Amino acid sequence: MAINESLLKSEEKAVFSLRSLYSRHGYSQFKMNKFEEYDLYVKNKDFLVSDGIITFTDTNGHLKALKPDVTLSIINNSKDSLGVQKLYYNENVYRISGSTHTYKEIMQAGLECIGQIGNLEVCEVLMLAAKSLETIDSYCCLELSHVGLIEAAFDELQLPLKLRKDVLTCISRKNSDDLKVLCSNNGLSLEVARRLSVFTASYSDYDLAINAVCDTFVSPTANAVAKEFKALIEALKGLTDTKVIVDFSAVGGMSYYSGVVFRGYINNIPDSVLSGGQYDKLMQKLNRTDKAIGFAVYLDNLQLLDRNERPYDVDVVLVCGDDFKTALQKSEELSRNGTTVYTCKAVPENLRYREKITL
Secondary structure, three states: OOOOHHHOOHHHHHHHHHHHHHHHOOOEEOOOOOEEEHHHHHOOHHHOOOOOOOEEEOOOOOEEEEOOOHHHHHHHOOOOOOOEEEEEEEEEEEEEOOOOOOEEEEEEEEEEEEEOOOHHHHHHHHHHHHHHHHHHOOOEEEEEEEHHHHHHHHHHOOOOHHHHHHHHHHHHOOOHHHHHHHHHHOOOOHHHHHHHHHHOOOOOOHHHHHHHHHHHOOOHHHHHHHHHHHHHHHHHHOOOOOEEEEOOOOOOOOOOOOOEEEEEEEOOOOOOOEEEEEOHHHHHHOOOOOEEEEEEEEHHHHHHHHHHOOOOOEEEEEEOOOOHHHHHHHHHHHHOOOOOEEEEOOOOOOOOEEEEEEO
8 A cells, every 4th residue: 555655744754764763773672551550750760851750559459650751661661681782762741741731642762772782883873863864855964962971071070979960950951150150159169160161062073072071181091081082972963964063061860871962953953853872871770680671752842843834634625516426436546546535515714725627
């Protein structure tokens, strides 16, 4: 059966394209249970985009959660392995919408790479994130950051643990002024604030960003992480046409993420449509010894692309009299080449159409 792609919404087209992309690179589909144990999610609320979880008690008296997050479910249903598990998904999750503050069903696609992962797997995931954006819109951008590099800077400055979360908030907001005030109020010098502001600056090129960090922080750890980060970006630049930039405001949560963190943007949508990162610390928190990296594509955000859809509901309105057989034959004839036809005796008042044919 042929599918008329013009009838598919943007998120529906993306689902098919992304599924094909991930399968071609050896990822197997993961199917999530509709209901999961609530305990898993309540212990890891900080990792969730929203802590609003729909719960109910099942017939055995167990508290269940209605699919709030796919990543935690994948981790919970996998085991430590000497190899690498590559999984992709296309699932609807249920959480509180940031715009309406009400529960919403959200369509997501994405992948997770779990196990003994190294630079090969990290770079492959970054490549697939970039290519995921390209399947939706050729005008796209992938922003990269590295939590390990920021942590190395914090350690070099001997930044008090109680301040790190607040400093990270300033970095995520690119707010150097608040960063100076925060340092001043906590007895830190202007020099510390100046050095930290390297993470709130904007850079036009990844070389400029990484060189700025290396010029500011000289510890062996910071130097090693920066070198590895630069190597990943240089490898990625040869694998994708997506614009890749370094933006340290993409930080995620330092209690969960440990390496690269990233966000993806496409034309005509103001918010990120993709986000992900390496979350080894979450694995450790769940008593896992292996590593993990993954990302999600927020397909519901693509609805904004359909606002520029064609200005009519059907191609042809076919108005007929009592000879319904002739009308249906004509309708079949017109629709064989993909034309959409609305057959009626009287045209509905609000129906938008390109052409009207009266029999």
